[in-house]
Amino acid sequence: MKKNVAIYPGSFDPPTNGHLDLIERGSHVFDELIVAILRNPGKEALFTLGERRKMLKTLTAKWSNVRVDTFDGLLVEYARKQKADAVLRGIRAISDYEYELQMALMNRKLDPKLETVFMMPAETYSYLSSRLVKEIVTLGGSVRGLVPTLVEQQLRERVQANPHALDRPEDTEGMNGEPRTKHGNHRRDGVQEASRALGTASHRKGKS
Ligand SMILES: Nc1ncnc2c1ncn2[C@@H]1O[C@H](COP(=O)(O)OP(=O)(O)O)[C@@H](O)[C@H]1O
């Protein structure tokens, strides 16, 4: 019988426990799961593609049916090349839904045979995003329990080496690389509100 292959695309800058929760769930449902990091030179990321790939490889080593890869261009094209049946995406809150629905339907338009499957993380991770993790670290807070220890260490090193590394963290892209901030009505708004509620240091010039 043909194996079910799914792709879990994202920025993973950095990988969080929410991502790993989803990867674990996906690994139980699909025969093979490809964690695909979006390669986008235009997008400013905190960790290089190589760094993210290495982190994800280490973090997913315990699941034999999970593989890490990178891609650029259209997700549907990449999925076709990988002979994937499905795209896995995470839905944290209602605010994710509108944007994700739009992407899923657009991808269906581009390739009717490719299904998008949504999974929900454990409630503990339903408020967690890479963006907030970056904000917390910038403001000197602890992200223990939100990201794997390995990621926590690398975040700390990055901030120590360059205190401004996290200034204006950009997490504004969709699965196909388009800027999300151009569209007003999506989850980014909620996330940005939330991150502003944590503090404003990362948006200020010359923060202490
Ligand atoms: N805490 C979390 N719990 C569950 N899913 C998550 C979590 N954080 C991110 N995701 C999901 O993982 C996928 C990749 O997210 P992300 O790395 O932010 O890349 P993207 O740039 O595509 O949003 C998305 O489907 C997102 O909804």
Ligand SMILES: [Mg+2]
């Ligand atoms: Mg995101």
